[in-house]
Amino acid sequence: MTTAADFSPDGYRRLIGSFLDTGYEVRNFDDVEQEKPHLILRHDVDQSLQAAVQLAKLEANIGVSSTYFVLLRTEMYNPLSRDGMDAMRAIRACGHRIGLHFDASLYDDDRDIFEAAAERECAILETALEEAVGDISFHRPVRSLLGLPGRFAGRLHVYDPVFYSDMAYCSDSRGGWGHGHPCDHAAFDAHKAMQLLTHPVWWVTPDADxxxxxxxxxxxxxxxxxxxxxxxxxxxxxxxxxxxxxxxxxxxxxxxx
Ligand SMILES: [Zn+2]
Incomplete structure (x- = not known):
C-alpha cells in the first residue's frame, strides 16, 4: 500500500534502491535491453525546473542518471531564461540528459506538422545547451502519437512500442501509482526492463498532499x-x-x- 509519505525524497531513494538491490541497472533509451533487468529513469518536467534540479542532485547522490524532458513552450517556466538555463546546466552537471518534452496540443493534429515543430523545438534547445538532444517525450500525448513506431523528428521517442507497450511502463501521474506500484509489476519479479516515468514535483516538495x-x-x-x-x-x-x-x-x- 502506497502512502503519501512514499512520495518524498526518502521515498524516491527507497524506490530506486529496491530496483538496485535486486540487480537492476539504470540505462538510457539508447542502450536499454528489454529482456534484461534494465531501468530507464524518465522525468517529465511539467511544472518546475527547480524541482527537477533537486531530484537531479538526489539522483547524483545515489549514483543513478536519468533523462529530464523539458517543455519549451509552457506558461509554467522558461527554460531559456537565466534561471532556466542555470537549472538545465545543473541537471547536466549531475550527469543527466536533457530531452524535449513536446506539447503537441499547440499544433494542428498532423504528423508532418508535429515532426517539423518538434525538430524546431529540439534545434532551439540544442542551440541553448550547445549539445545534441536525442530523446523526445510527449506532454499529455495526443492519440495519434501514442505507440508510434520508430523515430520521431529523427530522434528516439518514449512512446515507441519498444519503450512503452513492449516494455513494462509505470508512471506517477497525478502524484500516485494509478496503474500499480512499479515493484508490484510482473516485470519487476521477472527482472525485465522497465520505463519508469516520474514527475520531480511529486518527490521533492515537502508537503504530502x-x-x-x-x-x-x-x-x-x-x-x-x-x-x-x-x-x-x-x-x-x-x-x-x-x-x-x-x-x-x-x-x-x-x-x-
Ligand atoms: Zn508532461
Missing part, C-alpha cells in the same frame, strides 16, 4: 516574479517594500487558495 505540492510551486513562482518586478519595474518596486526573505504571504496580489 499533491495540491499542496503544486501550491508550493505556485508560491515559489510568484515570489520569483515579484523579485523580478521589484528589480526591474519602478512603480512596483516603490509600492512594495518587501524583503523576499520575508513571508510570501506579504506579497501583494498573492493568490489565495
Amino acid at each position: 499533491p495540491v499542496e505540492k503544486i501550491g508550493t510551486v505556485l508560491d515559489a513562482r510568484l515570489e520569483r516574479l515579484h523579485r523580478e518586478l521589484r528589480d526591474n519595474c519602478e512603480p512596483w518596486s516603490n509600492a512594495t517594500r518587501i524583503d523576499p526573505a520575508e513571508t510570501r504571504a506579504e506579497i501583494p496580489g498573492r493568490i489565495r487558495r
Whole structure:
C-alpha cells in the first residue's frame, strides 16, 4: 500500500534502491535491453525546473542518471531564461540528459506538422545547451502519437512500442501509482526492463498532499516574479517594500487558495 509519505525524497531513494538491490541497472533509451533487468529513469518536467534540479542532485547522490524532458513552450517556466538555463546546466552537471518534452496540443493534429515543430523545438534547445538532444517525450500525448513506431523528428521517442507497450511502463501521474506500484509489476519479479516515468514535483516538495505540492510551486513562482518586478519595474518596486526573505504571504496580489 502506497502512502503519501512514499512520495518524498526518502521515498524516491527507497524506490530506486529496491530496483538496485535486486540487480537492476539504470540505462538510457539508447542502450536499454528489454529482456534484461534494465531501468530507464524518465522525468517529465511539467511544472518546475527547480524541482527537477533537486531530484537531479538526489539522483547524483545515489549514483543513478536519468533523462529530464523539458517543455519549451509552457506558461509554467522558461527554460531559456537565466534561471532556466542555470537549472538545465545543473541537471547536466549531475550527469543527466536533457530531452524535449513536446506539447503537441499547440499544433494542428498532423504528423508532418508535429515532426517539423518538434525538430524546431529540439534545434532551439540544442542551440541553448550547445549539445545534441536525442530523446523526445510527449506532454499529455495526443492519440495519434501514442505507440508510434520508430523515430520521431529523427530522434528516439518514449512512446515507441519498444519503450512503452513492449516494455513494462509505470508512471506517477497525478502524484500516485494509478496503474500499480512499479515493484508490484510482473516485470519487476521477472527482472525485465522497465520505463519508469516520474514527475520531480511529486518527490521533492515537502508537503504530502499533491495540491499542496503544486501550491508550493505556485508560491515559489510568484515570489520569483515579484523579485523580478521589484528589480526591474519602478512603480512596483516603490509600492512594495518587501524583503523576499520575508513571508510570501506579504506579497501583494498573492493568490489565495
Ligand atoms: Zn508532461
